[in-house]
Amino acid sequence: MQNNTYEVVVVGGGAAGLSAALVLGRSRRSVLVIDAGEPRNAPAGHMHGYPSRDGMAPAEFLATVREEVSAYGVQIISVRVTEAVADGQGELDLTLADGRQVHARRLVVATGLVDELPAIPGVAERWGKDVLHCPYCHGWEVRDQPIGVLYPKGGGVHQALLFRQLSQDVILFLDGVSEDAVPNVEWQLLQAAGIGVVSGSIETLEVTDDRLTGVRLTDQHVLSRTVLVIPPRMVPRDDLLSMLDAKKNDTPLGPFVETDATGMTSVPGVWAAGNNTGPAEQVVNAASAGYRAAVAINANLTFTDAERAAEQRRAGVFTAANEQAAARARAAQTAEERWSA
Numbered sequence: 001m002q003n004n005t006y007e008v009v010v011v012g013g014g015a016a017g018l019s020a021a022l023v024l025g026r027s028r029r030s031v032l033v034i035d036a037g038e039p040r041n042a043p044a045g046h047m048h049g050y051p052s053r054d055g056m057a058p059a060e061f062l063a064t065v066r067e068e069v070s071a072y073g074v075q076i077i078s079v080r081v082t083e084a085v086a087d088g089q090g091e092l093d094l095t096l097a098d099g100r101q102v103h104a105r106r107l108v109v110a111t112g113l114v115d116e117l118p119a120i121p122g123v124a125e126r127w128g129k130d131v132l133h134c135p136y137c138h139g140w141e142v143r144d145q146p147i148g149v150l151y152p153k154g155g156g157v158h159q160a161l162l163f164r165q166l167s168q169d170v171i172l173f174l175d176g177v178s179e180d181a182v183p184n185v186e187w188q189l190l191q192a193a194g195i196g197v198v199s200g201s202i203e204t205l206e207v208t209d210d211r212l213t214g215v216r217l218t219d220q221h222v223l224s225r226t227v228l229v230i231p232p233r234m235v236p237r238d239d240l241l242s243m244l245d246a247k248k249n250d251t252p253l254g255p256f257v258e259t260d261a262t263g264m265t266s267v268p269g270v271w272a273a274g275n276n277t278g279p280a281e282q283v284v285n286a287a288s289a290g291y292r293a294a295v296a297i298n299a300n301l302t303f304t305d306a307e308r309a310a311e312q313r314r315a316g317v318f319t320a321a322n323e324q325a326a327a328r329a330r331a332a333q334t335a336e337e338r339w340s341a
């Protein structure tokens, strides 16, 4: 960080951010990745559903990608970005938690989301191990096991049905929701799928030898379960996007940043990718979103520079930098034409 100006700064070094950095590094852009080091799936021992990396430890996956991007000259630093200010023309100034300042010609915000867990004793400690949320991340691993699904605030029936695809022994915990509050159509679906329903409130989780063994209700009944599926409240880490006044859309899960298909936000020069754009982004989707954003940013910078160079040439200013930018633009344009041919 001797020179604190980069063509692209990527905030967030998870799958989305590193994937963007890989593409931009390979496009010979000067890229800085700034990462606070709290990827969402850190509590899980294994990552699933990423072709060719199925079952890899999340930390190993990220270490591998860090190595790959570093080989293209991308710099990675471990610190939090605390402030972002846009100049309205596409360029940005960032302040880091250690006081350093960085200038970015373009910004990728790939900061992920935070899972807010229900305040049931034991849930936070077992999160990512046998307290789970996602049938695609861990479903196969818990197939045929006795699975409990937490109902509150909706979504529970949906999850119970998806986990019923993986195990015949699924029960739904109402956890304080009255039976009358469950819509008739949901009762019908649960009955048809052979999913039992347990009324009452959960007191705590029972754990033996570092394994979930049961769910204790406040009436002291213990239901033997080795897996509990919960609905975390998924809150985007979008402080920087809020600071930049990026437009958001209301969704059933709360507001998420508005982007176009490439991840471009309403703020000039700012793209968003990965879980901060939506809760359904799995690792492979987050990586794909980072890739799309990177391609768009590379084209955006290329054409911005080419147009500036062309303008200066028209004005009779011939500089080495202009000539280089013009040559780069010609090459990019040829590539673009090849794509659209």
Ligand SMILES: Cc1cc2nc3c(=O)[nH]c(=O)nc-3n(C[C@H](O)[C@H](O)[C@H](O)COP(=O)(O)OP(=O)(O)OC[C@H]3O[C@@H](n4cnc5c(N)ncnc54)[C@H](O)[C@@H]3O)c2cc1C
Residues within 6 Å of the ligand: 011, 012, 013, 014, 015, 016, 017, 034, 035, 036, 037, 038, 039, 040, 041, 042, 043, 044, 046, 047, 048, 049, 050, 079, 080, 081, 082, 110, 111, 112, 113, 115, 127, 128, 134, 136, 137, 138, 237, 240, 273, 274, 275, 276, 281, 282, 283, 284, 286
């Ligand atoms: C328990 C669990 C298990 C999962 N298992 C799977 C699985 O098996 N397969 C799968 O496909 N998906 C899985 N997921 C989902 C997966 O975690 C996400 O899809 C993925 O992490 C999204 O990547 P991302 O790059 O958007 O965000 P993240 O991976 O969360 O990375 C965001 C990064 O940005 C950093 N950051 C945030 N704010 C700042 C800031 N201001 N300054 C600097 N850095 C910042 C964070 O510290 C973090 O390192 C799982 C999720 C959970 C909770």
